[in-house]
Every structure is written in C-alpha cells, then in structure tokens.
Amino acid sequence: MTAFATAAQTGTAPAKTGARLVVExxxxxGVRHVFGYPGGAIMPVYDALPGSSLQHILVRHEQAAAFAADAYARVTGEPGVCLATSGPGASNLITGIANAFMDCVPMVAITGQVPRSLMGTDAFQELDVFGLTLPIVKHSFLARSPEEIPGIFAEAFALAKSGRPGPVLIDLPKDVTQAEAALPPAGPPAVPESPAMPAAAALRAAEAMIEAAERPVLYIGGGIAIAGAEAQLRAFHARTGLPAVATLKGIGALATDTPGYLGMLGMHGTRAANLAVDGCDLLICAGARFDDRATGRLDSFASRANVIHIDGDPAEISKLRRADCALAGDVGAILEALHPARPDIDPWREQCAHNAGLHAMRYDAPGTGVFAPALLKALSERAGDDLIVSCDVGQHQMWVAQHCRFVRPQAHLTSAGLGAMGYGIPAGVGALFAEPDATVITVTGDGSVMMNIQELATLRRYRLPLKIVLLDNSQLGLVRQWQELFYEENFSEVDLYDNPDFAEIARAFGIEAFTLDRRADVPAAIERxxxxxxxxxxxxxxxxRENVWPLVPPGKSNAEMMEA
Known part of the structure; x- marks a missing residue:
C-alpha cells in the first residue's frame, strides 16, 4: 500500500475538521438558517459554511443575531441558532441569550474561543463566555476536542427544546475547529423524559373545583405556546365558558376577539381583566408564573380565590402563590383531560361582559394628530390572520398588547421578561425567515429603534419585506410617564429633541419610507x-404627552388602576 492510499482503500472514514463537524x-x-457575524476565532466555522445546506444571515451586530434567532424560534418552535466570534462577539450575544432565557425560548448560541493553549492568558479577544453566561443558559459546553462536537451539538439541541425550553451555549476553541478527527456516527442524545401526567385524583379535584366555583377566571400565560397547547386551551375554554385573561406572553393563545376574553391583565392590563381577577373565587392558572408585572402586589392578587396551577415546570407551582390544586406535566394533555361539567356562572359571565363594555378602550382622542392606539388597532385588523408583530419595548409595546388583534401567540413577538430595547427589527428579520409569506410588522419607538437601527442594512441585503411602524414622540416615553406620575415631573434624561429624520435615515439604507403626522392620513398610510x-x-x-392607560401604580393592587 502506498503512502497515498485513499480512505476507501484503507477502510477508514475521511478526516474531517471540527468546523466541518459543526456544520454537519x-x-x-434540520437547521436551515443561522444568524451571525464572523470574526477571528470563529473563522474556521465560516470557512466550512459555503457548500452546506445552511443559509447564513449576516446581521450587522451580534445582538441582532441573537434577537433574530430568538424570534425565529418563537415562530417555528424549533431552536434558533446564532453564531459569533470570541470576545466582543460573544459578549454582544449575551443580551439576546438572556432574553431567550427569561422568555423560555429554545436557542443554540455558538461562539468562537481562542485556542486552548491561549485560554487563561488574557489573549486577544479572549473572554470567559462560558462563565459569563452560566446564570442565563440551560447548559454550557466547551468543546475540548473535535471528537466531542457531534455529541455536544446533539445534546445541546435536545436540551434547548426539551422540558422548559431555553438557550444553550457552545463555546468552540479555534484549534478544536481547525483540528481533524475521524469519527464514528454520533449516537442519539439522552433526551430528558417527558413530564408525567398528574394523578387522576388531582384532575378530578380540579374538575370539582371548577364545577363548584361561582366566579372562576382562566389565567393564561406563555406556557401555552411553549407547550404547543393552543388547541387544547381553546377547546377547554369552549367547554367551560370561563372568562379569560392573559399575560403579555400569553396574548394570542386565545384569539383576542374570542367571546369571554377580557384582555391582558396586570400593570397595563385592561380594567375588565384586572377586576375579574380581583373578584374571582377560583383562578385557573394555565402556563403562567405569577410574574410581578401581571400580579401587582402579590398579596392582593386574586386574594379571595383558590388556585389551580397547570404548568410544565413543577418548580413554578407554588413558587410565588400557593396552589390549592397542583397539576404539573404536559400542559396540553392536562387541559385535554379536564372535562368538568360546564359551570353555572351566567351572572358572573354577564358581570365580566358588562365591565368589558363599560371600560372598553376608547379611540376618539381629541385633536387631528395620530392616536397611536387607534392606528395600531386598525393596522392589525387590516393585516388579517397572517400578521406577525415584532415589538420593541416602551409605551408602544403596551399599546400593541392592549389594542392589536392576534389569532395565535406566535404572532406576538416581544421581549417580555427582560424588556430589551432594540428587539423589534432583528426579531422582524427572524420572523420573516421563519415565515416568509407572513405579514410581519415591527412596531418600535424613537428610543428603541436607535438600539439596532443598523439592521436596516440586513433588510436591504436580503430584501425582507418588513413593515416598520416607528412611533416618535421625541421622548423615552415610558420613563417620562413614570417621571411625570411618580417623580414629581422631574424629567431627567428623557428628552430626545435631537432625533434625526428617521425617514431620511431609512432612505439612506435604500428602504422606502414616509412620514405620518395627521390622523386623516392613517387609512392611506396603512394601505401603503x-x-x-x-x-x-x-x-x-x-x-x-400621550401616556399608556390604564396603569397600576407601584405597590398597589391591580384593582387600583389609574386612568387618564
């Protein structure tokens, strides 16, 4: 046998670099799209990308890669993938990783790292991203050899989407991705077992509680979409006819025009939703975690009610509010298994419906200027069932939650737990790669848009038909509102009087743009x-001067809402 014998002649597998193993x-x-930005330590992986089946989307800032991957995962239900180099590339991903962690979004974040021989030497662009991200990931991996890569990736994807979903970090030293290894096929990863169903006695106890209640309320959270339990929730709601409220992440689990749905609860929830929870005698919590923005002062939240808590994560049950009936497991299967007799609660339904009518949002604001809630309501209704809204953080985020029509939770993309400004445009990018035929609208503000405005270049490069509605009040509006109401109008560092002409900026990026400032022009603007x-x-x-109403003041019960 000559020194130039082929792999086929020797019976061995051809050697592959660690980078090639990453791509494979x-x-x-089944990954189709990767959002990223290249650099030195991750360059071997970028060298292996051409010729693969993966489409790499070049963003203009690593934070945008993480936000786009986050939105992609929320829409598809599969882990989003983002890619960055070591040092500042990795640290720029951290906000997006934290966002995915807070909102239970499956994500695999891949970072380059300096060669193993340089780790711990303060080498150029060395950063301990493994250590930095430990509190905000489900798991972290540091590849020590190319042979480990197939198993690491298989386990990372299994972990990201199993149980309570979340981000997983894979850190790849450059010499590991450059090195060659001949490997046997990777075996299947060990996947955590699916949660068991609650005991039949617990299900029957919950049914008895629902049948006996006089004023029950269904409290819906983001766990419904995480579990893919929308159909089971809607069937349960139809069977029981319970008045229903939703958290910010729960919006869309029931279509927002469903009879008996009272809207979002909490700090900027509807008065009807908050009054229903305040007056209920039974709270059926489905996939929610009693977050402070939803509950207000916790000791006054549904204070006269028993609680049935349904959740896929047993750790959430009784963490903040003791559950009188705990149902941990597959949320969809639990809802499907619950078949109580339809409760005789017509007076309660009528009271909730009366409050919804009495305290309905108004759209007849005085003046000739654009009233943002009315614009958003009309736009979402005109867009139809194919609508996806990716929203930034601020007053506009609350207006979207209060006024837009949603028919599914995947249509409402927002940074709920972390509240990260700059999410909107990158999330719109991710949503369009996830569902190219959807009507994707980013709603942003003049503060938020400046956080990741460079992603207009990404829209142009990939010809993504993102519709951006930029609400400009020349203020950091939500901060200004709080300073007005709770800090004696001491307006500190909220005046954005020197904003640029955002339409001109968009046109400079090669994107069509126009300005709207008259209410009479709203219908034409929506059509355009x-x-x-x-x-x-x-x-x-x-x-x-426009504020978001209603508002629960800090430290108050949700029943103590402020109005304009």
Missing part, C-alpha cells in the same frame, strides 16, 4: 404599508 451537526438537526412589496418604514409623529 447543524444540518443533522401593506401593499408595498419590499421593506418600508412609516415614521409616525405622535403627541409627546
């Missing part, structure tokens, strides 16, 4: 947004 592992997991085939930005000037 992603392909094996929806019929334009490519990306378009509508710069909407609104009253800087």
């Amino acid at each position: 592992a992603l392909e094996r997991e 947004l929806l019929v334009t085939s490519g990306p378009i930005l509508c710069h909407v000037r609104i009253d800087p």
Whole structure:
C-alpha cells in the first residue's frame, strides 16, 4: 500500500475538521438558517459554511443575531441558532441569550474561543463566555476536542427544546475547529423524559373545583405556546365558558376577539381583566408564573380565590402563590383531560361582559394628530390572520398588547421578561425567515429603534419585506410617564429633541419610507404599508404627552388602576 492510499482503500472514514463537524451537526438537526457575524476565532466555522445546506444571515451586530434567532424560534418552535466570534462577539450575544432565557425560548448560541493553549492568558479577544453566561443558559459546553462536537451539538439541541425550553451555549476553541478527527456516527442524545401526567385524583379535584366555583377566571400565560397547547386551551375554554385573561406572553393563545376574553391583565392590563381577577373565587392558572408585572402586589392578587396551577415546570407551582390544586406535566394533555361539567356562572359571565363594555378602550382622542392606539388597532385588523408583530419595548409595546388583534401567540413577538430595547427589527428579520409569506410588522419607538437601527442594512441585503411602524414622540416615553406620575415631573434624561429624520435615515439604507403626522392620513398610510412589496418604514409623529392607560401604580393592587 502506498503512502497515498485513499480512505476507501484503507477502510477508514475521511478526516474531517471540527468546523466541518459543526456544520454537519447543524444540518443533522434540520437547521436551515443561522444568524451571525464572523470574526477571528470563529473563522474556521465560516470557512466550512459555503457548500452546506445552511443559509447564513449576516446581521450587522451580534445582538441582532441573537434577537433574530430568538424570534425565529418563537415562530417555528424549533431552536434558533446564532453564531459569533470570541470576545466582543460573544459578549454582544449575551443580551439576546438572556432574553431567550427569561422568555423560555429554545436557542443554540455558538461562539468562537481562542485556542486552548491561549485560554487563561488574557489573549486577544479572549473572554470567559462560558462563565459569563452560566446564570442565563440551560447548559454550557466547551468543546475540548473535535471528537466531542457531534455529541455536544446533539445534546445541546435536545436540551434547548426539551422540558422548559431555553438557550444553550457552545463555546468552540479555534484549534478544536481547525483540528481533524475521524469519527464514528454520533449516537442519539439522552433526551430528558417527558413530564408525567398528574394523578387522576388531582384532575378530578380540579374538575370539582371548577364545577363548584361561582366566579372562576382562566389565567393564561406563555406556557401555552411553549407547550404547543393552543388547541387544547381553546377547546377547554369552549367547554367551560370561563372568562379569560392573559399575560403579555400569553396574548394570542386565545384569539383576542374570542367571546369571554377580557384582555391582558396586570400593570397595563385592561380594567375588565384586572377586576375579574380581583373578584374571582377560583383562578385557573394555565402556563403562567405569577410574574410581578401581571400580579401587582402579590398579596392582593386574586386574594379571595383558590388556585389551580397547570404548568410544565413543577418548580413554578407554588413558587410565588400557593396552589390549592397542583397539576404539573404536559400542559396540553392536562387541559385535554379536564372535562368538568360546564359551570353555572351566567351572572358572573354577564358581570365580566358588562365591565368589558363599560371600560372598553376608547379611540376618539381629541385633536387631528395620530392616536397611536387607534392606528395600531386598525393596522392589525387590516393585516388579517397572517400578521406577525415584532415589538420593541416602551409605551408602544403596551399599546400593541392592549389594542392589536392576534389569532395565535406566535404572532406576538416581544421581549417580555427582560424588556430589551432594540428587539423589534432583528426579531422582524427572524420572523420573516421563519415565515416568509407572513405579514410581519415591527412596531418600535424613537428610543428603541436607535438600539439596532443598523439592521436596516440586513433588510436591504436580503430584501425582507418588513413593515416598520416607528412611533416618535421625541421622548423615552415610558420613563417620562413614570417621571411625570411618580417623580414629581422631574424629567431627567428623557428628552430626545435631537432625533434625526428617521425617514431620511431609512432612505439612506435604500428602504422606502414616509412620514405620518395627521390622523386623516392613517387609512392611506396603512394601505401603503401593506401593499408595498419590499421593506418600508412609516415614521409616525405622535403627541409627546400621550401616556399608556390604564396603569397600576407601584405597590398597589391591580384593582387600583389609574386612568387618564
């Protein structure tokens, strides 16, 4: 045998670099899109990308890669993948990783690392991203050899989407991705067992509680979408006819125009939703975690009610509010198994419906300027069932939650737990790669848009038809509102008087744009947004004094809401 014998002649597998194994592992997991930004330590992986089945989306900031992967995962239900180099590339991912952790979004974040021989030497662009991200990931991996890569990736994807989903970090030293290894096929990863169903006695106890209640309320959280339990929730709601409320992440689990749905509860929830929870005698919590933004002062939240808590994560049950009936396990299966007799609660339903009518949102604001809630309501209704809204953080986030029509939870993309400004446009990018035929609208503000405005270049590069509604009040609106109400109008560092002309900026990026400042022009603006085939930005000037109402003041019960 000569020194030049082929792998086929010797019976051995051809050697592959660690970088090639990374790409093959992603392909094996069915990954189609990777959001990233190259650099030195991750360069071997980028060298292996051409010729693969993966489409890499080049963002203009690593934070945008993580946000886009986050939105992609929320829409598809599969882990989103983001890729960055070591040092600042890795640290720029951290906000997006934290966002996914807080909102239970499956994500695999891949970072380059300096060669193993340089680790711990303060080498150029060395950063302990493994240590930095420990509190905000489900698990972290540091590859020590190319042979480990297939198993690491298989386990990472299994962990990201099993149980309570979340982000997993894989850190790849450069010499590991450059080195060659001949490997046997990777075996299947050990997947955590699915949660068991509650005992039949617990299910029967819950049914008895529902049948006996006089004023029950169904309290819906983001766990419904995480479990893929929308159909089971809707069937349960139809069987029982319970008045229903939702958290910010729970919006869309029931279509927002469903009879008996009272809207979002909590700090900026509807008065009807908060009054229903305050007056209920039974709270059926399905996939929610009693977050402070939803409960207000916890000791006054549904204070006269027994609690049935349904959740896929047993750790959430009785963590903040003691459950009188705990149902941990597969949320969809639990809802499907619950078949109580339809409770005789017509007076309660009528009272909730009366409050919903009495305290319905109003859209007849005085003046001739654009009233943002009315614009958002009309836009979402006109967009139809294919709508996906990716929203930034601020007053506009609350207006979207209060006023937009949603028919599924995957249509409402928002940074709920972390409240990260700059989420909107990158999330719109991720949503369009997840569902290219959807009508994707980013709602942002003049503060939030500046956090990741560079992603207009990504829209242009990939010709993504994102519709951007930029609400500009020349203020950090939600901070200004709090300073007005709770800090004696000491307006500190919230005036954005020197904002640029955002329409001109968009046009400089090659994106169609126009400005809207008159209410009479709203219908035409909505049509222009929806019929334009490519990306378009509508710069909407609104009253800087406009506030989000209603509002639960800090430290107060949800029943003590402030109005305009």
